[in-house]
Amino acid sequence: xxxxxxxxxxxxxxxxxxxxxxxxxxxxxxxxxxxxxxxxxxxxxxxxxxxxxxxxxxxxxxxxxxxxxxxxxxxxxxxxxxxxxxxxxxxxxxxxxxxxxxxxxxxxxxxxxxxxxxxxxxxxxxxxxxxxxxxxxxxxxxxxxxxxxxxxxxxxxxxxxxxxxxxxxxxxxxxxxxxxxxxxxxxxxxxxxxxxxxxxxxxxxxxxxxxxxxxxxxxxxxxxxxxxxxxxxxxxxxxxxxxxxxxxxxxxxxxxxxxxxxxxxxxxxxxxxxxxxxxxxxxxxxxxxxxxxxxxxxxxxxxxxxxxxxxxxxxxxxxxxxxxxxxxxxxxxxxxxxxxxxxxxxxxxxxxxxxxxxxxxxxxx
Numbered sequence: 005x006x007x008x009x010x011x012x013x014x015x016x017x018x019x020x021x022x023x024x025x026x027x028x029x030x031x032x033x034x035x036x037x038x039x040x041x042x043x044x045x046x047x048x049x050x051x052x053x054x055x056x057x058x059x060x061x062x063x064x065x066x067x068x069x070x071x072x073x074x075x076x077x078x079x080x081x082x083x084x085x086x087x088x089x090x091x092x093x094x095x096x097x098x099x100x101x102x103x104x105x106x107x108x109x110x111x112x113x114x115x116x117x118x119x120x121x122x123x124x125x126x127x128x129x130x131x132x133x134x135x136x137x138x139x140x141x142x143x144x145x146x147x148x149x150x151x152x153x154x155x156x157x158x159x160x161x162x163x164x165x166x167x168x169x170x171x172x173x174x175x176x177x178x179x180x181x182x183x184x185x186x187x188x189x190x191x192x193x194x195x196x197x198x199x200x201x202x203x204x205x206x207x208x209x210x211x212x213x214x215x216x217x218x219x220x221x222x223x224x225x226x227x228x229x230x231x232x233x234x235x236x237x238x239x240x241x242x243x244x245x246x247x248x249x250x251x252x253x254x255x256x257x258x259x260x261x262x263x264x265x266x267x268x269x270x271x272x273x274x275x276x277x278x279x280x281x282x283x284x285x286x287x288x289x290x291x292x293x294x295x296x297x298x299x300x301x302x303x304x305x306x307x308x309x310x311x312x313x314x315x316x317x318x319x320x321x322x323x324x325x326x327x328x329x330x331x332x333x334x335x336x337x338x339x340x341x342x343x344x345x346x347x348x349x350x351x352x353x354x355x356x357x358x359x360x361x362x363x364x365x366x367x368x369x
Contacts, residue, residue, distance in 0.1 A: 235316055339357070
């Protein structure tokens, strides 16, 4: 079974994207999609398209679209964001766009504005690469639908050019706003003070605390101990990774154990889905082992009582006399934990990593 200390997939950095929600404003997204379906249904009654006869048949597609989007939104609300859910939602948007443009009786189809709506909504749930692919596919579908509609209705294909140009301008405006909001989201990710699942601080909290407190600790010669905790679920099948729900459950309980033992002045941070970093102020490194033993015993007791098999590996280091980067200290503890697990050590208590050895190795390399 792979754990975070076996193979680290990412470098130590200030934000863990796995702990940041990637779907924004789900309620507002659902409301806009349902409103679009309602308006399209009303438009089909007022101006029936050439493909559907009688007029009520034009209401069928927007109605089915609204029902399916509502069901997908309920699934997402219950199970949380999923990549396949976002793919299904985007696919339904694409089908609605193509079918609505194809059935629009107007020479300059107003349903092209669905392209702008779809791009704006896709920007709230897709990565930049997926968003670009979604927009390109939507543009292709809209262009093919316009061409097919012109052929079926015997209209001049150039009649839709002004509306198409205006739609492209609005689409560009939507992309500019998306880029602006993306930069704002990155700022928010770096400034949110806690992890919603556990109430602990996030990585940005840790880096900000180290930047503010470590110079003071150096000047006043205050001991600072760093604990690096890795939670390993032991009841999973070989090769299976822990789900986010299981990770949140384990980390939530470990956070409760830590709050009951540690002081309010200590900085408690959820570093990744199954990792914590605790910065213990005015705490000598020799105290790391009894603290680690207590945390492990309490957590393992809960694990047995709750029937959720898991174990906690704890590494420790301390603030050296001369300044040393936080990333180097975390990497050294991670390596010490990895070596201990390879030799089946460190099951109880803390695995120590001497920061002076890290400094010497870094200076020699």
